[in-house]
Amino acid sequence: MSNDIAILKQLREISGAGMGDCKKALTETGNNIEEAMVWLRKKGMASAAKKADRVASEGLVGINIQGTQAVILELNSETDFVAKNESFRGLIKEILSLTISANSLEEAISTKIGDVTIEEKVAESSGIIGEKLALRRFKKVSVKNGVIASYIHTSEMPNTGKTCVLLGVESDCSNKDALNELGKKLCMQAAAMRPRYLHSSEVETSVLEKEKEISREQLAAQKKPEAVIEKILEGKIAKFYEDNVLLNQIFVMDNKKTIGDVVKETEKALGTTISFTGFALFKLGEGVEKKEENFADEVAKMVQ
Secondary structure: OHHHHHHHHHHHHHHOOOHHHHHHHHHHOOOOHHHHHHHHHHOOOOOHHHHHOOOOOEEEEEEEEEOOEEEEEEEEEOOHHHHOOHHHHHHHHHHHHHOOOOOOHHHHHHOEEOOEEHHHHHHHHHHHHOOOOEEEEEEEEEOOOOEEEEEEEEEEEOOEEEEEEEEEEEOOOOOHHHHHHHHHHHHHHHHHHOOOEOOHHHOOHHHHHHHHHHHHHHHHHOOOOHHHHHHHHHHHHHHHHHHHEHHHOEOOOOOOOEHHHHHHHHHHHHOOOOEEEEEEEEEOOOOOOOOOOOHHHHHHHHHO
16 A cells, blocks of 8 residues: 555656546556556646646637527637647637537536547647646527627637627517627627626626725715715716626717617617527636746746
8 A cells, every 4th residue: 555655656746747637547557657657648637737837818719609509618828829729729619519518617628529528638738738728718608589699809710719709689589680780789899898797687786885885985085974975876886887787888889879778779670579698708818817927037947
């Protein structure tokens, strides 16, 4: 038993892979450390720990629309150079085609590509390419009737770009082109104005309370009377909705209208009702804390 632990520790140190992965590699190879190292490299797990603290904020965002369902995902790399690599682009294309039935990130990474899962395939590709790769985000949008509209900003290849938007437009109207036109306008609006929510009902109470708390402290510091503070807070919350909820925003193509006005006009023109079932806006690298390094530091690392 102690010998097994020693081998496990040795493999962990020379590969940089996780303890669980090392244990599995040794099990698969009968405790042969050299074959286990090969096994880890094939799976892209060797040196995984060394890559773990790297920042993968480049890459591509992609969408796949198939009838009444669609998916959007973000596949990250460390550099834009790798994101332009045909192997990387082939990988995101393959993942998009295989995950149309998935409903969550967990289901997506568990989907099989041949004999391995997408999670294992991404790890394997990371080992081959030599950069940290990560399938970071995934979302499903679907409708019962109607269309799924989309918009891609800064397109890199078909169905991918730096910013992608999906919007489920629900309606029993037979004029799908008109529905898609409305949806496309709203997707472009979202790409430009970056709302966090589709409906005002989606805004968490905790978020509103935090906004009120911040504004109340600011106003109190200005010695505003309590009655005045409450009145001002109402206006600030209304502005928060306008800035952060897509359906509450001012229409960028005509600032005399709100998005709500545009939807009502379309409903009247088509003689139908329209609702929105799902919304996703992915901007590449959003939410990833990038490490700032100067040129001298980069050169010093290369010399070392």
